Amino acid sequence: MEKELQEAGVVQGKLWHPRRVLITPEALKLAHGQAMLSRAEQLGAEVIKLKANRLTGFTAEDERSAYAHAKTSFAIVISPPGQRRLQPIPPSADWQFHIAQGCPAHCQYCYLAGSLSGPPVTRAYANLPEILEGLYEYLGKGTITSKSRERAEEGTTFEASCYTDPLGIEHLTGALAESIRFFGAWEAPVQLRWTTKFDAVDHLMKLDHHRRTRVRFSLNAASISRDFEGGTAKLSQRLRALRKMALAGYPVGLTIAPIMPVENWRGEYSTLISDIAQSLVGVPNIDLTVELITHRFTPTSKDVLIGWYPKKTLDLREEVRTQKRTKFGGFKYVYPKDSMAEMQQFFRELLTQRLPGSKILYWT
Structure with a gap:
């Protein structure tokens, strides 16, 4: 099979090159933040060292322009304490943790539309060691796999791709490799999960x-x-x-x-x-x-997707769907x-x- 793929000319996909990289003062103090900045700079990105620990400069005349500006930007920031208090992610895994937020792809059905606030800029977290060290306290405390008969062999599961595609930015972050090494050295029934x-x-x-x-x-x-x-x-x-x-x-x-x-x-x-x-x-x-x-989609995600992709051909007709209530009191169309x-x-x-x-x- 490998030989057939090579003969067919199948090569690795093109890596994302952001036009600009923004870094906050706190992120610049950390070794992981500096390493990400260096990688992005080597790819030709414009470097913008922010004066405050918040992202600015993503307003535009219309939603489509704001989207285009954000999607060509890579931000290096600090993961806030709230994100380091893990939440369950049924039916996928016991816990979700975040090494980044946002994605460089342009999927017209994007699951992040409407679920993340602000422009869709890809953010990577410079305090990765702190994020990983914080996982230890969640060992054996989940309810999706660690206490499930059907999936008990997976141990305590940690999902790293809820808000990002970590492989799509790995050439900039190196965070996926570090996470794999961390779990590989963790002598316990645990599993790192990510999708790409x-x-x-x-x-x-x-x-x-x-x-x-x-x-x-x-x-x-x-x-x-x-x-x-x-x-x-x-x-x-x-x-x-x-x-x-x-x-x-x-x-x-x-x-x-x-x-x-x-x-x-x-x-x-x-x-x-x-x-x-x-x-x-x-x-x-x-x-x-x-x-x-x-x-599936929500009214909010539909509005966001139409703003991002005004020429879309994705079928978002509500009249051919059924409403399904969510645990937060809203609903989605399925x-x-x-x-x-x-x-x-x-x-x-x-x-x-x-x-x-x-x-x-x-x-x-």
Whole structure:
């Protein structure tokens, strides 16, 4: 498979080069902040050393201009104390922790739209050692995996990709490699989890991960990936990276999301699962999980996405959806019950047939 990919000309996706890097005074005092600043500067970014410990300068005439300015900026800041008090992240993991916030990709269905305040500038945290050290106190205290019969073998799980795609900015931050080393050296039943639409994994393959990191690749039907996932690695590149990480002994996973019943969705998703199976042929002792997530949106996220992508073709019609209440008292638009049941049955049967060794963690 590896030889076939090379002969087909599959190469690593292009790395993100921000136009400007902003750094706060507190972040500049820290070694990790200085290292990130140096990497961004070497890539040609304009350096802006802020005079105060807050981000400014992202106002614009309209939402689209503000979006464009923010998306080409990389900010190095300090993680606030509130973010270091961990929250559960069902159904994915016991706890979510944050090494960064924001993402350089341009996905028209972006889950961060409406959930993060302010312009979508990518922020990386300079106090990474402090963030990692703070994880120790949460060992064994979760309710999603550490106290679950079905997933107890995963131990206490820590999700690092709630508000970012950490691999998409790893060439600037180095935070993912540091996190993998941290969990690899943590002699306890723990697991670092992160998901990505990028493929620059070569520098991670030789790390001492001790199988305490699960990398999941976000994959979708070809037309959805092509039409709605701007600035990401191609599907073929992500599949190659999936194979590399599996061969390096990492537990791996598939995040098939957001699932949409597009035209010929059965055929497209059948092709996707077959391609995944082919990419993993010959990988020994593979530990493969699957997370199945359907598309949903809120009124707030819809408004934000329309502002960011005024020429979008993503289907955000409320009249063909069902309202589902959230735990915070709001609601989101999901597919009708019958459609959800049909898609769920399709995926479960398809995965059982073509990836029989995989473990489906959840459908949502």
